[in-house]
Amino acid sequence: MKIFKVLKSGRGFTLVELGIVIGMLATLIGFATISLLNVQQKASINTTVQVIIADLKAQQAKAMIGDTEGRPTPSPYGVHLDNDQYVLFYGSTYSSTETTNFVVKLSENLEFTTPSTDIIFSQTTGEISSPVSITIRNTSSEEKTIQLNKYGVVTGVN
Numbered sequence: 001m002k003i004f005k006v007l008k009s010g011r012g013f014t015l016v017e018l019g020i021v022i023g024m025l026a027t028l029i030g031f032a033t034i035s036l037l038n039v040q041q042k043a044s045i046n047t048t049v050q051v052i053i054a055d056l057k058a059q060q061a062k063a064m065i066g067d068t069e070g071r072p073t074p075s076p077y078g079v080h081l082d083n084d085q086y087v088l089f090y091g092s093t094y095s096s097t098e099t100t101n102f103v104v105k106l107s108e109n110l111e112f113t114t115p116s117t118d119i120i121f122s123q124t125t126g127e128i129s130s131p132v133s134i135t136i137r138n139t140s141s142e143e144k145t146i147q148l149n150k151y152g153v154v155t156g157v158n
Helices: 002-009 015-065
Strands: 077-081 085-090 102-105 110-112 117-121 132-138 143-148 154-157
Touching: 015 077, 015 085, 015 110, 015 117, 015 132, 015 143, 015 154, 117 132
Parallel strands: none
Antiparallel strands: 077 085, 077 117, 085 102, 110 132, 132 143, 143 154
């Protein structure tokens, strides 16, 4: 019977106690949201780096095998870097007016820190004129650098 008396007295939580618990929950949810946003930005920059590396390798392979893509003669292939995009092109120089250029836009939170760079893979050897570093930065100032040696091989991603 004593148990029923305690339950009948009906003491509940006060408004202050409920406020404190709701405040704690809001704080925890806020920290979790911030943490998830950082993870999303890291995943975005890592994925973009992998896509750029794949595109660089594809352009190099086209230059080495002499892919003409329907043109009469083979030529070098390259990648032109702008601030918020990169362009896959063929030929020994980049021309922004060429209709066969393939433009790849970066996510709105990413940018190249070394814009207006051309990486041109020579025909048959796939080499580039000199080693190149490509740096990508996101809005939270995290950077990734892709390093290519003179043979056009990715030697590191930092």
